[in-house]
Amino acid sequence: MKMVEEIKAAIEAAVPGAGVEFVPNPSPSAQHSLRLAPESAVAVATFLRDDAELAFDFLSNVSGVDWPDKEVAEKVKLTRPVTKTVDGPDGQKVEQPVEETVEESRKHTEPGYLEAVYHLYSVAKKRGPLVIRMRTANRTDQTELPSLTPVWRSAEFQEREAFDLYGIVFTGHPDLRRILMWPEFKDFPMRKDYVEPDDFEYEPTPHDEVLKRAEEHRAADASHDHGIGAENQERATG
Amino acid sequence: MSVAETKLEKPTGWNRPPVIEPDGEGELLEVAMGPHHPSTHGVFRMDVALDGERVVRLKPVFGYLHRNHEKIAEGASYLASMPYTDRLDYFCSLTNNWAYALAVENLVGQPVPERAEYLRVILAELTRIQNHASSIGFLIQEMGASGTPLMYAFKEREKILDLFESLTGSRMMCNYMRFGGCRVDVSAPWLDAARKVVAGLPEFVDEFEALLSTNEILMARCQGVGILRQDLAVNAGVSGPMLRATGVNYDIRKVDHYGIYDRFQFRVPLGDHGDIYDRYMVRVLEMRESIKILEQALRDLPAGPIMDPKAKIRGFRPKAGEAYGRIEAPKGELGFYLISDGGPNPYRYRVRPPSLINLTILEDMCLGHNVADVVLIFGSVDIVLGEVDR
Numbered sequence: 001m002k003m004v005e006e007i008k009a010a011i012e013a014a015v016p017g018a019g020v021e022f023v024p025n026p027s028p029s030a031q032h033s034l035r036l037a038p039e040s041a042v043a044v045a046t047f048l049r050d051d052a053e054l055a056f057d058f059l060s061n062v063s064g065v066d067w068p069d070k071e072v073a074e075k076v077k078l079t080r081p082v083t084k085t086v087d088g089p090d091g092q093k094v095e096q097p098v099e100e101t102v103e104e105s106r107k108h109t110e111p112g113y114l115e116a117v118y119h120l121y122s123v124a125k126k127r128g129p130l131v132i133r134m135r136t137a138n139r140t141d142q143t144e145l146p147s148l149t150p151v152w153r154s155a156e157f158q159e160r161e162a163f164d165l166y167g168i169v170f171t172g173h174p175d176l177r178r179i180l181m182w183p184e185f186k187d188f189p190m191r192k193d194y195v196e197p198d199d200f201e202y203e204p205t206p207h208d209e210v211l212k213r214a215e216e217h218r219a220a221d222a223s224h225d226h227g228i229g230a231e232n233q234e235r236a237t238g
Numbered sequence: 239m240s241v242a243e244t245k246l247e248k249p250t251g252w253n254r255p256p257v258i259e260p261d262g263e264g265e266l267l268e269v270a271m272g273p274h275h276p277s278t279h280g281v282f283r284m285d286v287a288l289d290g291e292r293v294v295r296l297k298p299v300f301g302y303l304h305r306n307h308e309k310i311a312e313g314a315s316y317l318a319s320m321p322y323t324d325r326l327d328y329f330c331s332l333t334n335n336w337a338y339a340l341a342v343e344n345l346v347g348q349p350v351p352e353r354a355e356y357l358r359v360i361l362a363e364l365t366r367i368q369n370h371a372s373s374i375g376f377l378i379q380e381m382g383a384s385g386t387p388l389m390y391a392f393k394e395r396e397k398i399l400d401l402f403e404s405l406t407g408s409r410m411m412c413n414y415m416r417f418g419g420c421r422v423d424v425s426a427p428w429l430d431a432a433r434k435v436v437a438g439l440p441e442f443v444d445e446f447e448a449l450l451s452t453n454e455i456l457m458a459r460c461q462g463v464g465i466l467r468q469d470l471a472v473n474a475g476v477s478g479p480m481l482r483a484t485g486v487n488y489d490i491r492k493v494d495h496y497g498i499y500d501r502f503q504f505r506v507p508l509g510d511h512g513d514i515y516d517r518y519m520v521r522v523l524e525m526r527e528s529i530k531i532l533e534q535a536l537r538d539l540p541a542g543p544i545m546d547p548k549a550k551i552r553g554f555r556p557k558a559g560e561a562y563g564r565i566e567a568p569k570g571e572l573g574f575y576l577i578s579d580g581g582p583n584p585y586r587y588r589v590r591p592p593s594l595i596n597l598t599i600l601e602d603m604c605l606g607h608n609v610a611d612v613v614l615i616f617g618s619v620d621i622v623l624g625e626v627d628r
Contacts, residue, residue, distance in 0.1 A: 025559050025560055025561075026557065026558060026559045027344075027345050027346075027347075027556070027557060027558070027559020027560060027561055027578070028344070028345070028346060028347025028559075029344040029345055029347075029559065029560070029561035029562075031344075031560065031561060031562060057472050057473065058472055058475060058488075059475055060475060060477075060564065060571060060573060060590060061562065061573055061575055061588065061590040063575050063586070063588040065577065065586050117575070119562050119573070119575065119590075123472050123486060123488050126488075126493045129562055131562070152473060152474075152475065153470070153473045153474040153475070153598060153599070154473065154474050154475025154476075154595055154598060155475075156474075156598050157594055157595065157597070157598055158594075158595065165306075165308075178301075179300055179301065180300055180301040180304040180306075180627060180628075181301060181304070182301065189306055189309060190306070190308065190309055
């Protein structure tokens with residue numbers, strides 16, 4: 001933890017307004033990380049690489065992480081004034097305002113985001129890992145993050161992979177294309193809410209209309225199966 | 239867009255590939271090398287633009303073997319992914335097991351008994367030897383020496399695989415390591431057999447070197463071909479023998495001191511020029527150093543348990559947090575990055591594949607060379623597509 005906080009101080013001294021945040025890691029590995037603001041990430045990354053003291057010249061791992069919208073239920077203690085009937089001093093019932101504390105469960109949704117995590121090592125100083133991370137604004141339409149490929153070439157394929165599987169758009173990447181999925185593929189398979197299509201290889205054909213009409217015949221004709229197994233029928237009519 | 243149509247852009251940063259200008263006569267010829275090309279070690283494609291015989295551009299195309307290993311692992315319990323890591327780099331299943339076990343042990347703070355650490359070292363070094371031997375064999379095969387050197391390598395690999403089989407029950411899909419130890423203990427006859435195999439290894443390496451190291455064709459085709467600069471290698475995250483062949487002294491066994499590697503005397507072989515020949519030589523010398531480690535480990539192997547008795551097996555749920563664990567696998571730095579949310583399966587499971595990242599600079603190394611050299615340069619990277627595509 002000492003080391004990461006020292007690095008944070010060094011970054012803040014060198015890059016004014018860097019907006020670096022310390023993220024503790026409760027696991028026994030104690031690999032704490034620094035969250036960078038996307039605006040200053042390239043400047044901070046360049047500093048981390050070029051600073052003679054830090055010299056994080058080796059970017060080992062780039063990883064996308066998906067954090068979907070999270071519904072958080074929490075119990076809130078509320079104090080509110082109520083009127084209660086109490087025994088008065090002269091034996092009569094008297095209404096009196098008192099304060100009552102009740103517990104109320106509230107639900108709110110924490111907006112989701114995509115995250116890119118970078119593991120840095122220093123080959124020159126034989127140190128590491130330093131974990132840096134960045135968050136997108138949301139998971140739907142603002143999924144841009146600055147690319148660190150101009151700083152560490154090692155991110156080239158790994159950022160392409162995070163783009164391919166998570167949909168993080170790395171601005172400034174020299175060649176941002178899908179890498180593992182095929183170019184026509186539309187979705188982002190590593191996201192937590194990804195649903196597999198029934199047929200990966202479905203393509204519309206000029207005969208779709210014909211097949212649809214054939215399907216109508218089949219529904220009426222389902223009672224007699226002329227020796228064609230149900231499986232084959234399905235294949236024959238698509 | 240085809241490769242030949244990609245724009246000839248001037249490099250924007252110092253770490254971009256250089257631009258090779260075509261000589262202007264005739265058109266560029268675009269060749270798809272792969273996915274079914276005998277030299278691609280699996281299903282891998284390189285879209286190459288050629289000016290005559292000269293490579294002007296090269297774009298690797300991945301994904302033919304993609305099965306989203308990471309997604310599958312996120313849906314399975316921690317232990318259930320252990321056998322699946324065997325299938326990443328199927329030449330080196332034991333080092334894959336170790337990297338994954340190490341990441342999980344980092345995540346939960348799990349100690350490993352001494353005997354298990356020794357067994358891990360013994361098996362990992364045996365894996366390294368058989369991987370380097372066969373990768374050199376494949377390289378020579380691609381040079382045109384069809385069969386003979388590869389079969390010399392496979393003869394030795396077979397002995398090592400027999401050891402794996404008698405210990406773990408499987409030749410290649412070993413599924414041997416566990417969080418906090420190893421699955422089965424070695425027997426005295428197995429140790430005798432292992433000592434016998436290791437005693438025969440120096441002779442094999444001598445013979446292999448006598449056949450190859452000063453072979454005229456090998457020297458002519460490998461020396462000065464596919465040169466990788468030191469600064470680019472570090473910047474592009476190249477690791478393993480590829481990085482050390484450029485002269486960078488960076489071996490994770492020495493740097494991270496994971497396991498018990500600081501107990502053994504061994505040297506880190508380094509190259510000078512960063513060409514194919516240096517990569518070949520670094521691999522040969524690493525085999526020699528691995529033999530030294532094996533001799534020491536087999537000599538010092540202590541008695542004791544092979545599993546930490548406190549290791550949790552049922553209901554294994556790491557506390558929320560994350561960990562990155564990496565080892566020096568035969569092909570380079572193999573790392574696993576795990577995020578736990580306190581559940582029985584990992585929230586995020588990421589493999590840092592050395593094979594994929596070592597291919598980042600494939601284009602830089604190939605530009606300006608002949609097509610025939612591309613095959614050799616690619617072979618010298620030493621990749622396995624099961625790990626590249628995951």
